[in-house]
Amino acid sequence: MRALVPLFACGILSGCAAARWVGPAVATPPVSRGPVAVVIEPFFESAEWKQTQRAESVETYPSTNGYGAYGPYGGFGGGPQRMTVYRDVPEKPSVARIPALNAEHQTVIQEVARMRPAWQVLSTAALTTHSGPVDLVRVLVAEIRPGESDRTLKNFTSAIGLGIPAIFLTVHETQVISGTLTRYQTDAENLRNHLIRYPSQPDYAVDTRGLAPTEQPFALEVEYEEGVFGPEKARDSAVVDGFAHALAVSVVAVVEGVKP
Numbered sequence: 001m002r003a004l005v006p007l008f009a010c011g012i013l014s015g016c017a018a019a020r021w022v023g024p025a026v027a028t029p030p031v032s033r034g035p036v037a038v039v040i041e042p043f044f045e046s047a048e049w050k051q052t053q054r055a056e057s058v059e060t061y062p063s064t065n066g067y068g069a070y071g072p073y074g075g076f077g078g079g080p081q082r083m084t085v086y087r088d089v090p091e092k093p094s095v096a097r098i099p100a101l102n103a104e105h106q107t108v109i110q111e112v113a114r115m116r117p118a119w120q121v122l123s124t125a126a127l128t129t130h131s132g133p134v135d136l137v138r139v140l141v142a143e144i145r146p147g148e149s150d151r152t153l154k155n156f157t158s159a160i161g162l163g164i165p166a167i168f169l170t171v172h173e174t175q176v177i178s179g180t181l182t183r184y185q186t187d188a189e190n191l192r193n194h195l196i197r198y199p200s201q202p203d204y205a206v207d208t209r210g211l212a213p214t215e216q217p218f219a220l221e222v223e224y225e226e227g228v229f230g231p232e233k234a235r236d237s238a239v240v241d242g243f244a245h246a247l248a249v250s251v252v253a254v255v256e257g258v259k260p
Contacts, residue, residue: 009202017227018172018234021242026249028115033256037120037134037188038112039253041125042201043105045179046143047096058085093144094236101141102202104244105129108222111248119255124204127195130188135255136206138182139247143162147174147221170225178219184211216254220246239258 060079094100105123113121122130151171194207220241226235253260 001156004133013184016107016229017225018230018238020224020234021238021245022172022223022225024205026111026245029249029252029256029258029260031116031256032258035118035120036255037122037130037132038116038251038255039122039124039130039134040105040109040112040116041124041136041138041201042198042204043101043141044205045096045101047091047093047144049090050094053116057242058083058145062193076221085093095144095240096141098200100236100240101121104247105139105202107241107244108251110247112251115248115252121125124195124206127188127191127206133187134186136184136186136191136208136211136255137251138184138208140180141177141184141252142179143239144177147176149173154253165244171229171230172223172225175224175239176219176221176222177239181216181218181250182208183214183254184208184214186211214257216259218247218250218252218260220250222246 013066059082091097095104109121109123113119121128122134149171151173158236191206195204196207197204220243222239224235224238226238250260
């Protein structure tokens with residue numbers, strides 16, 4: 001029962017709070033272009049693979065010859081035991097993984113439609129039936145790097161006993177996500193014959209060879225806060241959510257031909 005007390009305390013104190021996106025708030029930019037049909041392609045990425053250390057719980061079976069998993073006689077006659085092992089695994093940053101890219105695509109479509117209710121904001125499947133001029137927008141997520149963080153300071157302050165214990169502390173961090181937005185002005189009939197389906201994407205991509213591109217790079221800061229002991233999965237979700245909302249503003253800007 002005594003061991004449950006720290007867990008219960010952690011559940012109600014800020015040191016274990018799950019990450020949440022904290023802004024800055026995404027403001028709706030002033031309208032500078034009239035009604036238009038905007039087709040937002042499923043997102044692409046070119047982010048580098050990173051080596052991440054993961055902890056796994058494994059079950060070991062001591063030998064019966066007197067030499068167990070933990071040295072001579074350590075497992076003699078014993079049953080299976082659980083131990084934690086650490087291994088490096090290659091993975092993409094959270095915002096560049098396939099499920100995140102798909103979620104970001106949907107959020108951006110919804111946010112652009114909210115900010116520009118006079119626009120038709122579509123995914124590429126609409127090209128099979130839509131007619132007339134369209135602005136096709138392509139998103140490439142390229143690099144994710146850490147920005148400002150007070151985590152080290154908070155951990156140090158807690159460790160040397162000069163401040164509040166870590167279980168009460170909240171960390172503020174940012175991640176900077178960069179990439180490129182590309183706009184193609186054409187018509188739906190022209191794109192209809194250039195649709196491509198990739199197994200990893202929820203909708204069609206478009207073969208844009210022969211179309212004149214207008215490119216606009218972006219570097220978006222996503223700020224979030226979490227408890228010192230906050231779960232990593234919640235942090236990934238907060239960054240994905242914050243990035244998608246900020247990216248929607250950049251999509252509006254590239255369609256309107258202005259700087260965000």
